[in-house]
Amino acid sequence: MSPRDGNVLCVSPMKHALPPLPYDYAALEPHVDSRTMRLHHDQHHASYVANLNAALEKFPELQERTAFWLLLNLSQVPEQARTAVRHNAGGHVNHSMFWRAMSPAASGAPSGLLADAIKRDFGSFDRFKIRFAEAGAKVFGSGWVWLARAQQNGGGLQVCTTSGHDNPLTQGRFPVLVNDVWEHAYYLKHENRRGDYLKGWWPVVNWEEAARRFELSAQAAGQDWENESGQVAAPVV
Ligand SMILES: [Fe+2]
Numbered sequence: 001m002s003p004r005d006g007n008v009l010c011v012s013p014m015k016h017a018l019p020p021l022p023y024d025y026a027a028l029e030p031h032v033d034s035r036t037m038r039l040h041h042d043q044h045h046a047s048y049v050a051n052l053n054a055a056l057e058k059f060p061e062l063q064e065r066t067a068f069w070l071l072l073n074l075s076q077v078p079e080q081a082r083t084a085v086r087h088n089a090g091g092h093v094n095h096s097m098f099w100r101a102m103s104p105a106a107s108g109a110p111s112g113l114l115a116d117a118i119k120r121d122f123g124s125f126d127r128f129k130i131r132f133a134e135a136g137a138k139v140f141g142s143g144w145v146w147l148a149r150a151q152q153n154g155g156g157l158q159v160c161t162t163s164g165h166d167n168p169l170t171q172g173r174f175p176v177l178v179n180d181v182w183e184h185a186y187y188l189k190h191e192n193r194r195g196d197y198l199k200g201w202w203p204v205v206n207w208e209e210a211a212r213r214f215e216l217s218a219q220a221a222g223q224d225w226e227n228e229s230g231q232v233a234a235p236v237v
Pocket residue numbers: 040044095180182184185
């Protein structure tokens with residue numbers, strides 16, 4: 001069907017879409033179980049995408065914006081939709097990053113410039129892993145644990161946490177690696193033992209993706225952020 005109907009230009013608003021998992025549900029077994037992956041991606045992440053689209057339904061001027069733009073410009077979202085957009089755009093962005101942060105062909109350890117930076121800023125890879133797992137275990141309630149690069153003070157690496165679906169991008173930090181510590185990420189396999197989940201996660205960490213994000217962090221500035229598919233987006237004003 002033509003987008004033109006007589007003299008009226010019909011423009012379909014952009015709908016946010018659930019990205020496919022970059023591997024099979026069972027690909028991360030035995031470290032992350034397939035039942036959790038299926039529920040996590042097909043139900044939880046899908047609901048954030050659906051709820052984001054619903055929250056934007058009455059605001060066509062926002063429907064062309066990326067989820068990143070919405071997170072970084074929440075003050076421009078009408079108050080009646082702001083909380084829903086914050087939670088659901090954040091859920092969409094964070095989960096999109098999280099799927100790519102894991103791989104069935106994981107190398108086990110970082111290399112190159114990222115490995116050098118981890119050693120410089122944490123003392124060693126093992127010390128970084130301890131710091132990351134401790135921070136993830138201490139998140140009260142639902143949240144995320146990150147390896148992020150500060151945009152100020154020389155761009156050092158930091159471990160930080162966010163609650164709900166907040167993202168370090170809104171706090172002046174560029175996310176390099178992320179793990180989801182919401183109960184839905186581990187409860188089916190580990191029940192309430194979040195520490196076991198964090199400890200068992202390292203074998204599936206996608207260090208190539210973390211290295212790519214580390215490089216991206218050096219290019220990113222201001223509003224020149226990537227989009228949800230991991231590509232650097234053109235500056236959005
Ligand atoms: Fe999650």
